[in-house]
Amino acid sequence: MNIVVCVKQVPDTAHLRFDSNDQLAQESLENVMNPFCEYAVETAVRLKEAHEGSKLTAITMGPPQAKEVLKRAIAMGADEAFLLSDEAFTGSDAWSTAFILSEAIKKNLPSTDLILLGQFATDGMSGVTGPALAEFLGFPSMTFCKKAELKSDTILEAHRETERGLEIYEITLPGVICIMKCDYEPRIPSIKGVMKANRTEIPVWDAASLGLSADKVGLKGSPTMVAKTWRKPKKEGGIKVDGSDPQAAVSQLIDFLRQQKVM
Amino acid sequence: MSATMTIDVSEDKWGLTEEQRMIRQMVRDFAVSVVEPKAAHIDKTQEFPVETFKEMAELGLLGIPIPEQYGGAGLDYICYAITVEEIARVCASTALSLAAHTSLVCLPLSNFGNEAQKQKYLTQVASGKVLGAYGLTEPNAGSDAGGTETRAEKKGDKWILNGSKIFITNANYAQIYVATAKTSKEMGTKGISAFIFERNTPGFSLGPKDEKLGMRGSDWGTLIFEDAEIPEENLLGELGQGFKYFMKTLDSGRISIGALGVGIAQGCLDKALQYAKERKQFGRAISEFQAIQFMLADMAVEIEAARHLVYNAARLRDAGMPYGKEASMAKLFASEVASRAANKAVQIHGGYGYTKDFPVERYLRDAKLCEIGEGTSEIQRMVIARHLLQQ
Numbered sequence A: 001m002n003i004v005v006c007v008k009q010v011p012d013t014a015h016l017r018f019d020s021n022d023q024l025a026q027e028s029l030e031n032v033m034n035p036f037c038e039y040a041v042e043t044a045v046r047l048k049e050a051h052e053g054s055k056l057t058a059i060t061m062g063p064p065q066a067k068e069v070l071k072r073a074i075a076m077g078a079d080e081a082f083l084l085s086d087e088a089f090t091g092s093d094a095w096s097t098a099f100i101l102s103e104a105i106k107k108n109l110p111s112t113d114l115i116l117l118g119q120f121a122t123d124g125m126s127g128v129t130g131p132a133l134a135e136f137l138g139f140p141s142m143t144f145c146k147k148a149e150l151k152s153d154t155i156l157e158a159h160r161e162t163e164r165g166l167e168i169y170e171i172t173l174p175g176v177i178c179i180m181k182c183d184y185e186p187r188i189p190s191i192k193g194v195m196k197a198n199r200t201e202i203p204v205w206d207a208a209s210l211g212l213s214a215d216k217v218g219l220k221g222s223p224t225m226v227a228k229t230w231r232k233p234k235k236e237g238g239i240k241v242d243g244s245d246p247q248a249a250v251s252q253l254i255d256f257l258r259q260q261k262v263m
Numbered sequence B: 001m002s003a004t005m006t007i008d009v010s011e012d013k014w015g016l017t018e019e020q021r022m023i024r025q026m027v028r029d030f031a032v033s034v035v036e037p038k039a040a041h042i043d044k045t046q047e048f049p050v051e052t053f054k055e056m057a058e059l060g061l062l063g064i065p066i067p068e069q070y071g072g073a074g075l076d077y078i079c080y081a082i083t084v085e086e087i088a089r090v091c092a093s094t095a096l097s098l099a100a101h102t103s104l105v106c107l108p109l110s111n112f113g114n115e116a117q118k119q120k121y122l123t124q125v126a127s128g129k130v131l132g133a134y135g136l137t138e139p140n141a142g143s144d145a146g147g148t149e150t151r152a153e154k155k156g157d158k159w160i161l162n163g164s165k166i167f168i169t170n171a172n173y174a175q176i177y178v179a180t181a182k183t184s185k186e187m188g189t190k191g192i193s194a195f196i197f198e199r200n201t202p203g204f205s206l207g208p209k210d211e212k213l214g215m216r217g218s219d220w221g222t223l224i225f226e227d228a229e230i231p232e233e234n235l236l237g238e239l240g241q242g243f244k245y246f247m248k249t250l251d252s253g254r255i256s257i258g259a260l261g262v263g264i265a266q267g268c269l270d271k272a273l274q275y276a277k278e279r280k281q282f283g284r285a286i287s288e289f290q291a292i293q294f295m296l297a298d299m300a301v302e303i304e305a306a307r308h309l310v311y312n313a314a315r316l317r318d319a320g321m322p323y324g325k326e327a328s329m330a331k332l333f334a335s336e337v338a339s340r341a342a343n344k345a346v347q348i349h350g351g352y353g354y355t356k357d358f359p360v361e362r363y364l365r366d367a368k369l370c371e372i373g374e375g376t377s378e379i380q381r382m383v384i385a386r387h388l389l390q391q
């Protein structure tokens, strides 16, 4: 079984701060593996461990420093990792990213049986990279998965969490699954894992080595474009109604709702 | 998930290698997600965190500076110091038990044990399969460890031990112990030898466990020898060298107690910074008062200095250079920094800092141990002065 997990480096939202002009404070930027990708790696490692002789490959598209998340994937249990990096990839949207990933998998990892991705990345939150990748590869895909188990070499059972409840599907491999928060937590790498990650060479695949022309990737290859970004205004604190005198409290509430033109 | 604490590990401001920084991140993740949530509970109940130690064994954290062939991680002493520091930052008790196991049991077995002893005992402790404890202190031999009263007599192919050891970290949870005993009435400290023994040794038992001020989640206890029978092949190294081995062991151990102090102090700064920004008095955050800022600044400077001393001693050790004086300096300074930082952290928290609802009172109680264990601050000053006067 050849498993590929696609991971993404994102800014650590726990650290992000904004300056007085509502701009991101650059010094607060610290990069981490997208939390949903951590669950994808954990799920992939579990599948690998349950299926002897499997190989797990981690890939990411990003700037040179995105190697860090690949190291983390290796430390958690991936066998090898590749960085897809090129100036020309800058500005890729979900479509273009999925296209680049699909070309890399077609060209360099052609015997892939299963691809896992995080359902969302906490920076873009588009949630479409996985399904788009599956389309480019002509594979079936399943989104919002929180558990996956191999039934045979070609059948994977996945649990999907939806508004309607838990859905259990089988998917014929090769296929793509997108992982949500699972019932288990991503493992903390062991010392041996960290040492392996540090000692493993991570090759870089650029546009030329993947045979991709610059107008098909990056900003030029992206059908969507960001028109404007802004910070959501901070929510004002609500009002507290003193409930010690119920009658007064009710009339205060009614006044408030009238003022707000709700009543 | 990533931890939210103040030192940026991606930055190489300590001259650390990439591997050392990755180990720090890994240990921090573990400390924040697994160790910290239990810290208050084990402090309150004096319960030893057995599960945490099982997890540390799985992650490879119980034999960091021991060669891989003996079950360790084969990493340098800086990585070990970083590990103790990061764990102490959230729970000093857990860090103390880890440090006693590693520097006081794994290291002497690795440094002074013969091949058979290493195969039989070091592989067990360094891989974390079992925990180790180190018995030097006795009711009448503390700072004056040469005053050991426990006796060992050779009878046939066994050593027969009589006496006791007190304040022994991990005593009740260890399976493998190293301890000193007098093998000759004369010859002073040259009449002291070191032994390895197992939990089920005939004639060996565990005595009562005192209630502790701090470090309450770290187990300790009393070792009792009543005609305890130790096989002759369990003499560690050479006869009459035990005192020397144990003193050398303490040189290494002191670096880890220094790291423990740095971790505690850093934890205090983390908590104090957070609280100072949140607590409002006179219409503003108390962090806006210069008196509070000066305390935070002093804490930060001292922590930085202590960390440099600890890493410097570790680097000397890794480079195979003499490091005894530097280890004592690091231990002395970092211990006192930990106590001062804890004191300031409680002060910054005001009355809330005096309650059990905030962790800083625990840090204050834990910090005090660093000034006592593995040689009191007075003994460190004596060691440092001895080095100076010998030069």
Ligand SMILES: Cc1cc2nc3c(=O)[nH]c(=O)nc-3n(C[C@H](O)[C@H](O)[C@H](O)COP(=O)(O)OP(=O)(O)OC[C@H]3O[C@@H](n4cnc5c(N)ncnc54)[C@H](O)[C@@H]3O)c2cc1C
Binding pocket: B100, B134, B135, B136, B137, B141, B142, B143, B144, B166, B167, B168, B169, B170, B215, B220, B369, B372, B373, B374, B375, B376, B377, B378, B379
């Ligand atoms: C939590 C904890 C864990 C411990 N774990 C272990 C362990 O795992 N293994 C182990 O063997 N021991 C352990 N110890 C024991 C520890 O090493 C001793 O407590 C320490 O060495 C001091 O010895 P003492 O308690 O007998 O104090 P004493 O030696 O009686 O000292 C009392 C005071 O006198 C001072 N003093 C003594 N001699 C001199 C001198 N010559 N000049 C100036 N001042 C002096 C000391 O600095 C101290 O202030 C532990 C202790 C604690 C508190």
